[in-house]
Amino acid sequence: MPELPEVETIRRALEKQALGCRITNLIVLRKDYIQTGLKQISSLKGLPIEAIGRRGKILAVHLTGGWILLHHLGMSGRILLKRSNEPIDPHTHIRILLDDGVWEIRQCDARRFGYLAVMRESDLDRFSPWTRLGVDALDLRLSVFCDLLRQRKQPIKSFLLDQRPVAGLGNIYADESLFRAGIHPLRPAGSLSREETKYLLQSIQHVLRESISAGGSTINDYQSLDGSLGEFQRQHRVYGKAGDPCPNCGALIEKIIVGGRSAHFCRKCQSADATRIFMEQKENR
DNA sequence: ATGATTTCCTGTAGGC
DNA sequence: TGCCTACAGGAAATCA
Secondary structure, eight states: OOOHHHHHHHHHHHHHHHTTOBEEEEEESOGGGEEEOGGGGGGGTTOBEEEEEEETTEEEEEETTTEEEEEEOTTTEEEEEEETTSOOOTTEEEEEEETTSSEEEEEEESSOOOEEEEEEGGGGGGOHHHHTOOEETTTOOHHHHHHHHTTOOSBHHHHHHOTTTEESOOHHHHHHHHHHHTOOTTSBGGGOOHHHHHHHHHHHHHHHHHHHHTTOOOSSSOOOTTSOOOOGGGGOSSTTOTTSBOTTTOOBOEEEEETTEEEEEOTTTSOTTHHHHHHHHHHTO
16 A cells, blocks of 8 residues: 555656656556546657656656646555566556657556546646645644644544645554554544654654655555565554564554554553543543 | 545455 | 455545
8 A cells, every 4th residue: 555655665766767758658548547637648748757746645747848647556556667568467557658669657556546647737726636635744844743633633543544634644654653652543633742743743754764765565565666565564563463462562462443444553552541531532522 | 514434446365 | 175255445425
């Protein structure tokens, strides 16, 4: 499930490999994978790739002339650089042929929760999946984080997964950040002290940076641009580790459902009475 | 209005 | 061994 570190890993690889390349053709193998801009695709031929950006989990490929490709990978999406003569994976939905005639960028996505959106940069502010995105988690500052958390009653875990206030965290890095900050996933977001908020922010940014250095986390599907796998899953402490001993205290890692998503945590290391506080607040309403 | 639930989709893991 | 079900989840829609 590509989250910020995985998308950033792909972004860096793409910057190295494809910046300045001209798009000779964009082939759509599955039309309903194009979120918006299907009709405009023919006007992209011949345009060079000018810059490659990212906001949260969205990869933004800027072309000359103000065109932009927004790639979202959902949870099983991949962006791969392949030779054009290589066989096409059955779940390949997009092929972007490059001007060397040898290489192409492919977007593959078995579960199809991802998409490609094509538009002019001037239309970005009318594309809600983009405009709704909050501040990128790596750019978040403490004062802003405090303001965002204030008054919120939802569990901190749910807050972290919501891309509208802060963009980039998914289930893996939300759980790993909360563990490293010693904060229970059910804690009401607005109940965090300034100290806890500071520590959580540090944990989030530390975990994200460490993961980027390790090329992201590969659980099932994730691959980088060249098909290589991430290594950060080796440093996961709680995600996917229900029933294992906590690396900190040895108590068993638990898995609960928060906001319809699995949440992995250590009851002992992540404030023991947090659940009670949450439940009391819920009952008082 | 807020939070909880459902929906999309397919590969894989687990149970019997 | 093989089938069948449950589960994984990003984000939008829908429900309560």
